[in-house]
Amino acid sequence: MANPTLKGHRALILTTVPVPSGLIDAIRDQFPDLEIITRVAPWGVSEVGGGFYDKDWKDITLLLTPTVLPTIEQAPRIQFAQLISAGANHVLSHPFFSNTKVPFCSANGIHGPQITEWIILTYLSFNRHMTTYWDAQKEGQWKLKPGNPAISEDVVGKRIGILGYGSIGRQTARVAKALGMEVFAYTLSPKATPESRRDDSYAPRGLGDPDGSLPSKWFSGGSRQDVHTFLASGLDLLVVATPLTSQTRQLLAREEFEQLSKSGRTYVANISRGEVIHTDDLVDALNNGLISGAALDVTDPEPLPDGHPLWSARNVTLTPHISASTGSYYPRLLHLFRMNLERLSKGEPLINRVDRDKGY
Template sequence: MSDAPTPRDPSAPPRIAVEPNSGRAESLRAAVVEGGGVLADVEDADALVWADAARADLMPGLLARGQQLRWVQLPFAGIENYVHLLDDERTWTCGKGVYAPPVAEHALALALAGLRHVAGYAREQRWSAPVGRNLLGARVTILGGGEITASLLELLAPFGATTTVVRRRSTPMPGADRTVTTADLHDALDGADLVVVALALTPETEGVIGAAELDVLPSHAWIVNVGRGRHIDTDALVAALDAGRIGGAALDVTDPEPLPEGHPLWTHPRAIVTPHIANTPEMGIPLLAARVTENVRRFARGEPLLGLVDVDAGY
């Protein structure tokens, strides 16, 4: 399918359905109107803006009712819950790039907290010995070549870190010292002081960090995951932490998720866990609303939309 919808008559504003009726829907309806769209029921709509990432189960029924839908906007960059619904009959967009700056900021915070032993000091009840490493001049490997990585590279620039990006293609990533393909993953991990996982979850990336990859890392290395929990083999990670084979892990996403009470990662002295809050709803809704407004404007003019989903790749 073409990247852009068929040009519309500018005098006929696009009819947009916003579903389901969740807490986020009101803001997104306002965003549709700001973009020049007209709110409509899904049966009469040209496009569908999805308002609740937790209710992907409702989408098949709405798609069946909206036979004329030409564009579907998904709320998050991660679309693994919707992959089975993708088709070539509609243009699909997602939140690619929308949340990248706050997620990159959180990745940097986790990296500094890990390397600087902030969590360990916070758990102490008495003055303790000095521990920690600099991010300044560190060797950083980032898995993923999307907008989070692009934002993170900008944040890392003042630290003078040597950065390697691992992605599907070896196309150079602006701001990275080196860009390699996943075939060179082990080489990119070897000698890294910090590894950041910022991938889309696909069958190819699930379990990309397992025991073999953890064994390649230096014993002081920290791994930060702001992608999806299933990118890392949790059992292998816990074993590596227990054995002191890596410096630590700072995770905003886990497998399983939510992480159960009593799981060893919660209290592990080498682990930091945050509950998938690199981008909170309060931070994210204004950002998503701005994307929806812009895409409605583009849809009305027949221009290429932002955040296009690669239907074949599944992200």
């Protein structure tokens, strides 16, 4: 039954930082009968705080949350939960997710533009030896010292392989293609038909690859051999964008880096989760030249402790899980939330609904 103003609903909106009031006002303007409660809940906390008590959960029907989830008994009326993250791995074992049928939706797609910028930034910086020039600048040197690379490379004609062709991967493919790169895509399930290659998850208007037309070659399958075939396809840049599940945990280890070593030039960018890569094997692959370098916005462990060998590994760039952190994060997230509220009010399917069987 349609409920265009969401009359009778109460939404709890939890954000990791205070958001501009205009973003909340836009929700109120669209749904004038919706009661909204806002609180700040930093990533990793399990309780709301700020004068919101356990007893207050009983009237909440709609939830936007980083990591806070109620018990099933506390919140019997919740009809929809919107996560602020692209991944859902942090809620998979929570009883409110695993033991209910409440629809959960990820924020997959809101991060695509900014994470793509980070991927391309780090790869271009590596190819153009920017860190070498920055070091020379600090020393006031116009010419590089003997032994430093004098010739850099552009990316035209280079091959990017995207492991996990979701919203982030599709936006990365769009930008890489514009730079003249060839795109290979890897997905768990086969994408043999044009219809199967479509993606209906969230993406800012005009971005991404919704019809799946950008890859010149598709790879798929759940076996190690399937992954190895993809990794041995002559990749210049491997983008790790797969969700973290039991199937993808430590998906890339020694054998996989040996497959990449066949080209002798693969650069690895991980914006997924640190646990997708076996860290010790990654350090060995970097230091022994199995891969040309790596850009890591996520690590295992995370945060990376002082003195960890990954800090000093050869040709590695490390950032503290900030590739998605721009001023556009919450405007896009709350736009997605409004879109899902509108669909809920009309009884339509939600965007980015998490598949409980797949875990993403």
